[in-house]
Every structure is written in C-alpha cells, then in structure tokens.
Amino acid sequence: MTSETGAPPPLHRQLEAEIRARIASGRWRPGTSLPSEASLSTEFGVSRGTVRQALTGLRDEGLLFGGRGRRPIVRSGAKSQPFSTFLSFTEWARSQGLNPGQRTLEVARREAGAEACCALGLSDGTQVVDILRLRLLDGEPAMLERSSFVLDVGRLIFDFDAESGSIFEFLGRRGVALDRAHHTIDAVAASTADAQLLGIQGGSPLLRERRTTYDTSGRPVEYSDDRYLPTLTNFSIENRVGRAAPLVRHRPS
Amino acid sequence: MTSETGAPPPLHRQLEAEIRARIASGRWRPGTSLPSEASLSTEFGVSRGTVRQALTGLRDEGLLFGGRGRRPIVRSGAKSQPFSTFLSFTEWARSQGLNPGQRTLEVARREAGAEACCALGLSDGTQVVDILRLRLLDGEPAMLERSSFVLDVGRLIFDFDAESGSIFEFLGRRGVALDRAHHTIDAVAASTADAQLLGIQGGSPLLRERRTTYDTSGRPVEYSDDRYLPTLTNFSIENRVGRAAPLVRHRPS
DNA sequence: GAGTGGTCTAGACCACGAT
DNA sequence: TCGTGGTCTAGACCACTCG
Numbered sequence: 001m002t003s004e005t006g007a008p009p010p011l012h013r014q015l016e017a018e019i020r021a022r023i024a025s026g027r028w029r030p031g032t033s034l035p036s037e038a039s040l041s042t043e044f045g046v047s048r049g050t051v052r053q054a055l056t057g058l059r060d061e062g063l064l065f066g067g068r069g070r071r072p073i074v075r076s077g078a079k080s081q082p083f084s085t086f087l088s089f090t091e092w093a094r095s096q097g098l099n100p101g102q103r104t105l106e107v108a109r110r111e112a113g114a115e116a117c118c119a120l121g122l123s124d125g126t127q128v129v130d131i132l133r134l135r136l137l138d139g140e141p142a143m144l145e146r147s148s149f150v151l152d153v154g155r156l157i158f159d160f161d162a163e164s165g166s167i168f169e170f171l172g173r174r175g176v177a178l179d180r181a182h183h184t185i186d187a188v189a190a191s192t193a194d195a196q197l198l199g200i201q202g203g204s205p206l207l208r209e210r211r212t213t214y215d216t217s218g219r220p221v222e223y224s225d226d227r228y229l230p231t232l233t234n235f236s237i238e239n240r241v242g243r244a245a246p247l248v249r250h251r252p253s
Numbered sequence: 254m255t256s257e258t259g260a261p262p263p264l265h266r267q268l269e270a271e272i273r274a275r276i277a278s279g280r281w282r283p284g285t286s287l288p289s290e291a292s293l294s295t296e297f298g299v300s301r302g303t304v305r306q307a308l309t310g311l312r313d314e315g316l317l318f319g320g321r322g323r324r325p326i327v328r329s330g331a332k333s334q335p336f337s338t339f340l341s342f343t344e345w346a347r348s349q350g351l352n353p354g355q356r357t358l359e360v361a362r363r364e365a366g367a368e369a370c371c372a373l374g375l376s377d378g379t380q381v382v383d384i385l386r387l388r389l390l391d392g393e394p395a396m397l398e399r400s401s402f403v404l405d406v407g408r409l410i411f412d413f414d415a416e417s418g419s420i421f422e423f424l425g426r427r428g429v430a431l432d433r434a435h436h437t438i439d440a441v442a443a444s445t446a447d448a449q450l451l452g453i454q455g456g457s458p459l460l461r462e463r464r465t466t467y468d469t470s471g472r473p474v475e476y477s478d479d480r481y482l483p484t485l486t487n488f489s490i491e492n493r494v495g496r497a498a499p500l501v502r503h504r505p506s
Numbered sequence: 507g508a509g510t511g512g513t514c515t516a517g518a519c520c521a522c523g524a525t
Numbered sequence: 526t527c528g529t530g531g532t533c534t535a536g537a538c539c540a541c542t543c544g
Contacts (some may be wrong), residue, residue: 010514011513018524038528038530046514047517060499061499065432070524071530081501083498085498096502141483146356179493180494181487181494182489186458187440210277220325230441234503234505236437239339239433239435242266245335252485289510299534300534302532302535306533321542322540322543323510323543336513
C-alpha cells in the first residue's frame with residue numbers, strides 16, 4: 001500500500017483489486033476466461049464503464065488478454081506490481097518473499113553532480129542531499145543505490161533511520177506526495193568501487209536504472225543511479241498493439 | 254504505421270494523433286497547458302469520454318501530466334513510440350533519423366533451443382526457424398538479434414529479402430496479426446562470438462532484451478534475444494502512481 | 507466560487523468470434 | 526445468429542486547484 005490517506009479508493013480500483021485477488025487465489029485460473037463484462041457489472045452492481053476501467057488496468061499489466069468477441073483470458077505466469085512497489089526496493093523485496101537489507105554508506109549534503117543537476121533541473125552548484133546505500137537480498141549484495149534529493153526533501157532524510165528500510169515510505173508519511181517517475185535502463189561495466197562493494201570482479205556487467213522522481217506539482221525531487229547485479233534482478237514489461245509503447249528505445253544523449 | 258488495413262481508426266485514436274501532432278509541431282509547447290477537456294470536446298465535436306480516452310493514452314506515454322483541478326501540462330522533452338516502432342528496429346531507427354542496416358548472418362530451420370522452446374511453449378525437439386542478424390545504425394554495429402519463429406510463421410521468412418529491413422512489417426503484409434509482446438531486460442557480458450560480431454572487447458557489458466511476441470489468438474509466435482551496445486541504445490519508461498507499474502522488477506527464475 | 511479533471515451511470519451501435 | 530468486447534454519447538456529482 002501507498003501511504004494514501006483518507007477517502008476510500010474509487011469503485012474501479014476496488015473492483016480491480018477484487019479481480020486481482022480472485023486470480024491470485026486461484027478462483028479464476030490462468031488460461032480460463034473471465035465472466036463477461038456484462039455479468040461482472042451485474043455481479044458487482046456497477047456500470048459496464050466502471051468494469052471496463054478496472055479491466056483496462058489489468059490488461060495493461062498483462063494479467064488479462066484477448067478481446068473483440070472473446071471473453072478476456074487470464075494470462076499464465078502473470079505478475080504485477082503497483083507503483084509504490086516498483087519505487088521501493090524494500091517493498092518490492094518483501095512482496096517477492098525476499099528479505100531486504102541495506103548498509104547506508106554515506107549521507108551527505110553537497111553540490112549536485114552534473115547528472116543529478118541536469119535531471120533535477122537545478123542551476124550549477126546547487127546543493128542536494130546525496131545518499132549511498134548498498135542494498136541486500138537475503139543478506140547478499142544485490143544493488144548499489146546513489147540517490148540525490150533536492151534540499152528541502154533531503155533535509156527530512158537526516159531524521160530518517162536509514163537502516164529501517166524505505167526512504168519513500170518515510171517521505172510519504174512526512175507529506176511528500178510522489179506522483180511519477182522516469183526510468184532509463186542500460187548496462188555498464190562495474191567500476192572498481194562498484195565491484196568492491198558488490199563483491200564481484202571489476203568490469204562485470206551491471207544493469208543500471210537511472211530514475212528521476214517527480215512530486216504531484218511536477219517538480220523533480222530525486223535523481224538516482226541504481227546498479228543491479230543482473231544475476232539477482234532484471235526488469236520486464238508488457239507491450240500491446242494499439243496502445244502507445246510505455247517502454248521506449250532511445251539513443252543516449 | 255502498422256499494416257492495419259480497412260476500417261478507419263476510431264475517433265479517440267484520431268484525436269490522440271491530432272493532439273500528438275500539435276505538440277510535435279510546436280503549436281502546443283512543453284510546459285504549457287492544454288485546453289480543458291470540455292473545450293477539446295466541443296472543438297472536435299466528440300463527447301468528453303472520447304477526449305478522455307485520447308488523453309489517457311498520452312498520459313501513459315508521459316507526454317502529458319497533471320490533473321485534479323489543473324489542466325493537463327505538456328511534458329518537456331517527451332518522446333513516444335507506437336507499438337510497431339518499438340517492435341521493429343528498422344522503423345525505430347528511421348523515426349530517430351538514423352539509418353538502419355543489417356547483415357543477415359544465418360537463416361536456419363532446426364530444433365528450438367531450450368530458451369526458445371520454453372518461451373514459445375513448444376515441446377522438446379520441435380523445429381523452428383532461427384534467424385541471426387547484426388543490426389547497424391548509420392553503418393556501425395549496434396545490436397545482435399537472435400530470433401526463433403514458430404515453423405508456420407518462420408516458413409514465410411524464407412520468402413523474405415532479409416536485407417530489405419523489417420521482418421515484422423513483412424509478416425504483417427502476409428497476414429500475421431501480432432498483438433502483444435513481453436520483454437525481459439538485463440545485462441550480460443559479451444561472449445567471444447558477440448564481441449567479434451559487434452567489434453568490441455569480450456566481456457564488455459551488453460544490454461539484453463529477451464522478447465516473446467504473441468499473435469491475436471494469444472499464441473507465442475517469436476522469441477528473440479537481442480543484445481545492444483549500451484553506448485548506442487538504451488530503454489526508458491514512464492511510471493505513474495495509481496496506475497499499476499507497466500515495468501516490473503523480477504528475480505530471474 | 508468557478509473551473510477542472512476524476513468518477514460513474516445508462517444506454518446505444520458496431521465488428522467481431524463462436525455456433 | 527447471438528454474445529462479446531470496442532466505441533461513443535449525454536449527463537451527473539464530486540474533490541480538487543486556483544484566484
């Protein structure tokens with residue numbers, strides 16, 4: 001769960017959660033068809049539009065496919081993760097039944113590096129809060145995280161018990177409302193420093209995710225360079241014809 | 254464009270394309286607000302529901318953001334690619350203003366390898382059509398593509414002038430209706446063979462995309478292992494709170 | 507308070523897949 | 526032919542943002 005407070009989730013989200021739960025519980029098995037939209041709408045007492053809204057979410061994740069005259073089919077081997085789980089290493093690991101851990105190697109206030117400066121839209125020489133953490137899965141090094149937070153958000157982090165887990169969860173409780181993130185994924189060779197911390201040979205391939213996170217007003221709040229051991233983690237994505245590709249191939253700039 | 258034939262695209266797609274075009278042409282500049290949904294709906298003479306359908310597509314791509322009382326804002330530096338452009342190296346390169354090329358190194362009919370067999374859901378020892386291509390950008394090696402097609406689709410490929418470009422475009426003209434694809438992204442060290450073909454040092458980090466492509470009936474049709482030079486290509490993705498993450502982090506299985 | 511997007515409804519027509 | 530999802534409409538209420 002995100003740290004959203006107050007109002008109950010809208011109908012279509014409740015319905016989406018219910019369908020997801022029925023699939024997870026095995027009540028609706030992979031390879032079989034769902035009830036039709038019409039019968040779902042009578043069963044749950046909502047309009048067909050609302051049912052479609054819920055199904056759209058599940059289709060986008062790849063949990064469901066098929067259509068046009070056919071009833072939607074539950075995809076086998078489907079997984080899905082909400083935004084918060086994707087953002088937070090801690091939440092993600094728990095959802096996978098793994099034991100997350102971390103060693104915080106540094107928390108520092110200093111001038112932003114060139115990449116962070118550019119990604120956060122800051123003028124040269126602006127100060128940020130840098131945090132360097134080695135992330136563990138079941139006690140083993142899995143990822144090296146170098147984050148920079150804009151100052152007014154980063155300030156909060158000094159009050160954060162860095163060994164306790166998720167920074168984003170902590171920021172959410174402090175009223176920082178995250179809204180979206182942009183990720184760039186590529187591969188790099190481990191530097192000497194990377195290699196030593198991750199316990200691998202220098203030059204080994206690492207899966208790199210560079211992320212810029214924005215708050216609800218559209219302001220960039222965090223930039224991070226995360227380097228994963230590709231033997232322990234990778235990324236996957238679902239892609240449908242007719243919908244614009246959420247994943248985009250770029251030439252690096 | 255995909256090789257879809259016949260019927261005109263639905264209203265919401267036409268509208269989506271029109272909005273995309275206005276942004277691309279600079280008529281609606283990054284950082285400024287779009288007209289409200291209500292005024293778009295009167296301008297184009299469609300209902301607000303249809304306008305919202307169009308905007309949803311653009312939001313998912315990250316071209317637009319904001320909401321809840323605010324008018325949608327055009328995101329700066331936004332790019333987007335339709336499904337077909339993502340699938341096809343040839344189309345993608347052209348859309349980026351680069352000159353695509355290829356050397357087809359092998360087209361063979363043989364028993365499917367272990368990975369392809371599993372991904373395509375074939376029983377052990379089933380035959381497939383393998384194709385190995387070195388892909389070029391502006392004449393330089395950029396990616397190594399190892400695809401396996403199920404036999405009845407692969408058969409068509411023997412009629413394909415492999416130097417002419419996009420296999421998917423060719424298959425589309427032959428009536429193979431692709432519907433969706435699943436991608437897994439990680440990093441690997443270049444093997445000796447990889448390195449020689451790409452003109453790099455052995456062990457260099459490569460960005461790997463493994464893809465399974467499905468037709469409209471849900472049957473897997475192609476499995477591919479594509480290895481990119483990370484200096485020439487990377488991937489990026491947009492992620493929003495409240496929508497389930499299209500990109501998923503996995504522990505390799 | 508006015509304007510905006512987020513949600514929801516009820517009903518309609520069509521193209522498609524299955525039979 | 527019949528049931529299905531894809532599309533589209535018209536109208537409604539709410540929560541939110543902004544001046």
